[in-house]
Amino acid sequence: MIPHFTHLFSTYSIVARDSQTGQLGVAVQTHQMGVGRVVPWLLPGVGAIATQAWTNISFGPLGLAMLREGVAAPKVVQALVASDAGAHNRQFAVVDAKGAVGAWTGKNTIAQAGHHIGDGYSAQANMMSSATVVDAMARAFENASGDLAARMMAALQAAQREGGDIRGMQSAALKVVSGNLNDPSWSSLFDLRVDEHAAPLTELARLLRLRRAENMDNKGLDLLKQGQLDRALEVWAEARALAPELEELPFWQAVALSDEPADIQTAREILQPALNKDPRRDHWLDLLNRLQDCGIIQRPGAVEELVERMMNDE
Missing domain, CATH: 3.60.20.10 (Aminohydrolase, N-terminal nucleophile (Ntn) domain)
Structure with missing residues (x-):
């Protein structure tokens, strides 16, 4: 049988x-x-x-x-x-x-x-x-x-x-x-x-590209934690270029930078282009406040400063 x-x-x-x-x-x-x-x-x-x-x-x-x-x-x-x-x-x-x-x-x-x-x-x-x-x-x-x-x-x-x-x-x-x-x-x-x-290999190659960008983004975060800001920014830029459709990349990169006052402008420069044409822009901005409320963004006033810079540069 x-x-x-x-x-x-x-x-x-x-x-x-x-x-x-x-x-x-x-x-x-x-x-x-x-x-x-x-x-x-x-x-x-x-x-x-x-x-x-x-x-x-x-x-x-x-x-x-x-x-x-x-x-x-x-x-x-x-x-x-x-x-x-x-x-x-x-x-x-x-x-x-x-x-x-x-x-x-x-x-x-x-x-x-x-x-x-x-x-x-x-x-x-x-x-x-x-x-x-x-x-x-x-x-x-x-x-x-x-x-x-x-x-x-x-x-x-x-x-x-x-x-x-x-x-x-x-x-x-x-x-x-x-x-x-x-x-x-x-x-x-x-x-x-x-x-x-219908075309699983084409789709698999697309997913491989997206996941590779996420892995690069994680490497950038590790570099940031090690105090290598310039190198982290380079790796993050490569990740965003590899997968420009992934809003998560610039969003979380900006979140990681927002706790340092000296990096808030860089956070704005990364996040604003990603959200300008996003129909869920207001939702992403609301999420920033929620992250501060739950302690993921720890610096008091960081979100307000980031959003204000984004509004002023529009």
Whole structure:
């Protein structure tokens, strides 16, 4: 008896470790809704797993548990295959915190199917339009520049250029965690999901851009806390330029600056252009008062001074 189609995550994916940062990641696309809840499994400082085809979801948590005990990725793959009577219908890949990789494509996996293990990564696919998908993913990942998320995104895009899933596109996901074993299990650098979309890779790339801007904004805040104001302002400007549609960026940057009297004009210069054409401008200004009322903005009169400068410069 065949499984219900919602258990058939025939797809293309990549698992990888960045040798410079230790970051671990999984990226995936399929013609099935909600791929991000099934295929990718990751833990900071432990490893990353993609489980797909006639999907055995338990390979995710079971594999991570073995990795956490120090079992190397190839041995994890061997153990999971040996434990599963349906292994010939499965496809999955594992990368551990040291960059060792293992992968399996069962003999009954729907064609076109296969995997490619490279240095610190594995690309795998099944039910593809073309047998060229996996090799295209590998080349794109190896030749791409940027961080781990950008290179995995390049691999997905390369797969789609080769025809991708024979059924088309529906959902996608990309997740990256740190290589630090001490980071909380729930923490991530990127955790992006497009559960249902006509062009999920385009949407995933958009979300990646927005999240990257948010990460840059957080870096700027850290610099501000370290007393590096000029560098913080540079990073914040880069974040705003990367995602100009995110009102949250200039708003919270202005909030962070408003507690220092010497920085209030800079706060105005950041916030005012963002709110000038915003139909919810009055709501944002009201929120500033609420932040002062609850103590997030601590300097007495900071909001009044900021708003007055904004009004005077209109």
